Amino acid sequence: MLRKVFYLAGLALQFTVPSLYGQVREKGEVFDLVHLERHQFKFDLFAPGLSYELGVFRNQTVSTSLGLGLATYQEGYALGLAWNNRYRYYHNLSRRASNNKNVSGNSGNYIAAAQAIFFSQLRLATDIGGPDDFNLGFYGLVYGIQRTYPKGFNFNVELGAGYYRGDGAVSGYGPLLSLNFGWVATKRKSKRPVFE
Numbered sequence: 001m002l003r004k005v006f007y008l009a010g011l012a013l014q015f016t017v018p019s020l021y022g023q024v025r026e027k028g029e030v031f032d033l034v035h036l037e038r039h040q041f042k043f044d045l046f047a048p049g050l051s052y053e054l055g056v057f058r059n060q061t062v063s064t065s066l067g068l069g070l071a072t073y074q075e076g077y078a079l080g081l082a083w084n085n086r087y088r089y090y091h092n093l094s095r096r097a098s099n100n101k102n103v104s105g106n107s108g109n110y111i112a113a114a115q116a117i118f119f120s121q122l123r124l125a126t127d128i129g130g131p132d133d134f135n136l137g138f139y140g141l142v143y144g145i146q147r148t149y150p151k152g153f154n155f156n157v158e159l160g161a162g163y164y165r166g167d168g169a170v171s172g173y174g175p176l177l178s179l180n181f182g183w184v185a186t187k188r189k190s191k192r193p194v195f196e
Contacts, residue, residue: 035093035103036061039186042154046181049081053106059090061106065180071118071136073164073174078136080123084178086112088144104188105148114142114160114176120168134168142176148184156180 036055044051049067056062062085069082090108097103116138128134140162148154158178165171 034058035097035108036090037104037106037186037188040106040184040188041186042182042184044180044182046179051180051182053088055106059093061088061090062086063088067180069116069118069178071116071138071164071174074172075164075166075170076126076128078118078123078126078128080118080125083117083119085115086142086144088112102147102149105146105152105154105184107147110144110146112142112144112158112160114138114140114158114162116176128166128169130166130169134166136169137165137167138176139163139165140176142178144178148188152184152188154180154182154184156182 033055036059037053038055040051040053040055042051042053043049044065044067047068049065051063051065051067053061053063064086065084067082067084069080069084071078071082088110089112090106090110093103093108096108101107118136118138120133120135128136140160142158142160144156144158146154146156156178157180158176160176161174162176163171164174
């Protein structure tokens with residue numbers, strides 16, 4: 001009798017575990033990138049430069065870019081080559097996908113922790129007082145919108161505020177506005193996610 005109970009329990013587990021696993025896989029696990037790209041490399045055309053975005057967790061990416069940038073705060077402005085880093089949290093990918101909107105190429109809205117470094121050797125113009133060889137760093141938060149279209153064209157707009165820390169110049173607070181238009185060189189996922 002006990003042998004039949006164990007046999008029936010084992011048989012029941014064989015049928016329920018795969019169906020439970022299928023339901024978990026459809027929603028995606030923490031490290032699954034249901035809507036995000038694992039790797040996305042982009043040429044920025046508006047502010048000439050290069051960008052790379054890496055999907056790390058569900059709805060979260062880290063990105064880095066090198067290109068023309070403008071720092072402006074209460075002490076003045078600096079225009080030149082800037083190195084930008086972001087930790088992005090995309091908050092509307094599931095809603096966009098359920099409304100049949102494009103999510104490929106990380107097309108979504110995000111909140112990000114932002115860092116930018118403006119190097120003195122690569123500066124084109126400035127009106128900030130101080131020595132000629134000062135560097136400037138930005139640390140703050142931004143809200144961004146990114147869209148990638150079927151042919152690979154991409155635009156990204158960010159607006160935020162933060163602290164500009166001067167290395168050899170006066171520090172202060174100010175806004176950050178970023179506008180990029182470019183082309184995604186890596187292959188993108190389909191518009192609709194495919195669950196395995």
